[in-house]
Amino acid sequence: MSESAKPHHPNPQGKGEKTHGSDFSYVGIDAILEQMRRKAMKQGFELNIMVVGQSGLGKSTLMNTLFKSKVSRKSVQPNPEERIPKTIEIKSISHDIEEKGVRMKLTVIDTPGFGDQINNENCWQPIMKFINDQYEAYLQEEININRKKRIPDSRVHCCIYFIPPTGHCLRPLDVEFMRRLSKVVNIVPVIAKADTLTLEERDFFKQTIREELRANGIDVYPQKEFDEDADDRMINDKIREMIPFAVVGSDQEYQVNGKRILGRKTKWGTIEVENIAHCEFAYLRDLLIRTHMQNIKDITGSIHYETYRVRRLNESNAHFSSHPSDHPAAQPKANGQPEVQHSAPQANGVAAQHEVLSHEM
Numbered sequence: 265m266s267e268s269a270k271p272h273h274p275n276p277q278g279k280g281e282k283t284h285g286s287d288f289s290y291v292g293i294d295a296i297l298e299q300m301r302r303k304a305m306k307q308g309f310e311l312n313i314m315v316v317g318q319s320g321l322g323k324s325t326l327m328n329t330l331f332k333s334k335v336s337r338k339s340v341q342p343n344p345e346e347r348i349p350k351t352i353e354i355k356s357i358s359h360d361i362e363e364k365g366v367r368m369k370l371t372v373i374d375t376p377g378f379g380d381q382i383n384n385e386n387c388w389q390p391i392m393k394f395i396n397d398q399y400e401a402y403l404q405e406e407i408n409i410n411r412k413k414r415i416p417d418s419r420v421h422c423c424i425y426f427i428p429p430t431g432h433c434l435r436p437l438d439v440e441f442m443r444r445l446s447k448v449v450n451i452v453p454v455i456a457k458a459d460t461l462t463l464e465e466r467d468f469f470k471q472t473i474r475e476e477l478r479a480n481g482i483d484v485y486p487q488k489e490f491d492e493d494a495d496d497r498m499i500n501d502k503i504r505e506m507i508p509f510a511v512v513g514s515d516q517e518y519q520v521n522g523k524r525i526l527g528r529k530t531k532w533g534t535i536e537v538e539n540i541a542h543c544e545f546a547y548l549r550d551l552l553i554r555t556h557m558q559n560i561k562d563i564t565g566s567i568h569y570e571t572y573r574v575r576r577l578n579e580s581n582a583h584f585s586s587h588p589s590d591h592p593a594a595q596p597k598a599n600g601q602p603e604v605q606h607s608a609p610q611a612n613g614v615a616a617q618h619e620v621l622s623h624e625m
Contacts, residue, residue, distance in 0.1 A: 305365060305366065305367075307414070308366075308367035308368060308369060309366070309367070309368045309369070310368070310369045310371075310417050311368060311369070311370050311371070311421055311422075311557065311561070312356075312370075312371040312373065312398075312417070312418060312419060312420050312421050312422075313327070313370070313371070313372055313373065313420075313421065313422050313423075313424065313552070314372075314373040314374075314375065314391075314395075314420045314422070314423040314424070314449070315327060315372065315373070315374055315375070315423075315424050315426065316375050316378055316391065316423055316424070316425050316426065316441070317378065317379065317425065317426025317427070317428075317456060318378060318379035318380050318426075318428065319376070319380050321426040321428060321456035321457065322426075322456050322457055322513045323336070323374065323424075323426055323456075324336030324374075325513040325514065325515060326424075326426075326454075326456075326511060326513035326545075327372050327513075328513070328515045329513040329514060329515055329526060329537055329545065330548075330549055330552065330553070331359075331361060331370065332515075332526075333359065333361065334515075335357065335359050335361075335370060335372050336357070336372060336374070352375055352376070352377040352378050352387060352390045352391065353375075353376050353377055354373060354374070354375055354390060354391065354394045355373070355374050355376065356371050356372065356373040356374070357371070357372050357374075358370065358371045358372075359371075359372075371418070373394075373420060375390075375391055378391070379437055384437050387437070387441075388440065388441045388444055388445060391441075391445065392444065392445060392448065394420075395419075395420050395445075395448050395449050396448065396572065398418045398419045398420060399419060399568075399569050399572040399573070400572075400576070401418060402415060402417065402418070402419055402569065403572070403573055403576060406573075419564055419565075419568075419569060420449050420564070421450065421560050421561050421564045422449070422450045422451075422452060422485070422552065422560050422564075423445060423449045423450065423451050423452070424452050424453075424454060425438075425441065425442060425445075425451055425452070425453045425454070426454055426456040427453055427454065427455050427456065427473065427508060428456065429455055429456060429457050429458060429460045429461050429469070430469075431461055431465045431466075431468070431469050432469070432472070433472050433473075433476060434472075434473055434476045439476065439480050439482070442477070442480075442482045442484065443480055443481070443482050446482050446483055446484060448568055448571075448572070449564070449568060450484075450485040450487075450560050450563055450564060450568070451482075451484045451485060452484065452485050452507075452509075452548070452551070452552070453473070453477075453484055453507060453508035453509075454508055454509045454510070454511045454548060455469065455470070455473075455508050455509070455510040455511065456511065457512065458510035458511055458512055458543050458544070459512045459528065459535050459542075459543065461510070466510050469510075470506075470507075470508060470510065473508050474507065474508075484507060485556075485560065485563075486500040486503055486504065486556065486559070487563070488500070488504070490563055490567065499555075503547075503551060506544060506547055509544040509545070509547055509548040509551075510543055510544050511543055511544055511545045511548055512528060512535055512537055512542070512543040512545060513537065513545070514526050514527055514528045514535075514537050516528070516529070518534055520534055520536065525537070525538065525539075526538060
């Protein structure tokens with residue numbers, strides 16, 4: 265066959281992919297990584313962050329600083345003068361953020377009213393209920409026979425808890441909240457407005473908080489028991505030594521030595537938010553976004569949500585065992601033989617469990 269008559273076969277090689285024609289032993293298993301990347305880019309990502317702390321600690325400002333956008337509740341819905349609510353109100357705002365072709369749906373859940381009352385007894389309960397309600401909503405979608413191809417994920421992946429910069433110790437409210445909520449959600453504690461403390465006061469405060477967390481059995485993120493291997497343990501140990509992060513938030517830009525920076529201007533200088541010599545905001549950002557975001561979501565799904573799911577399904581099984589009259593009874597036929605009334609077929613009892621769970625809501 266002449267050179268011009270040879271059939272032309274298009275090369276299916278994707279852009280940026282390497283050829284392995286000369287490698288006889290090459291199979292192509294590593295191509296799955298590129299396939300997963302393309303699929304993830306199409307689907308986008310979801311991240312749900314809850315911020316908890318009393319008013320005036322800079323929760324909204326810190327969230328705006330983290331994502332360099334007006335993502336907080338106050339930024340989206342400004343009020344001339346926001347009154348302190350009498351009870352805890354949980355409000356969430358969702359945003360679609362895109363960076364270099366990567367799309368992410370970010371939901372920021374705020375808890376105005378937390379810790380602002382004279383009597384703050386049991387003020388953690390509405391927050392606990394909200395977190396469990398999101399687990400319940402996901403469970404109801406999951407146990408449907410005809411469930412959605414991609415279940416909307418409203419589960420709280422991370423809770424940033426703002427500690428007032430007192431410089432002394434944790435308040436009983438701080439201890440009680442983190443002790444209870446650390447069992448159902450990933451908690452990352454931060455010292456708010458850390459620029460009000462000297463370096464010595466900051467280091468002493470951080471050490472005191474770590475000791476109090478250990479003394480009260482509070483396991484904040486990253487939890488030591490969930491380290492997957494030695495490499496993870498080494499990385500996470502360094503993070504655990506820095507917790508709680510002493511942070512400063514600001515959405516104001518300034519020029520310092522010809523560079524644009526986010527910071528807070530004072531009479532004696534400018535506090536650079538992303539400068540690790542000034543505060544630990546950069547470490548918090550890296551943990552939440554650049555290094556541990558997927559791990560935070562994985563622990564939410566495989567640990568916290570799984571614990572809730574097992575408990576709820578066990579409750580539904582106990583309901584069936586304690587209410588045998590709920591099951592169809594055998595009815596006698598005319599010839600004296602019992603006739604069993606069959607209900608519609610159910611897949612492994614999932615539909616029955618779904619009905620019970622719905623009634624228990």
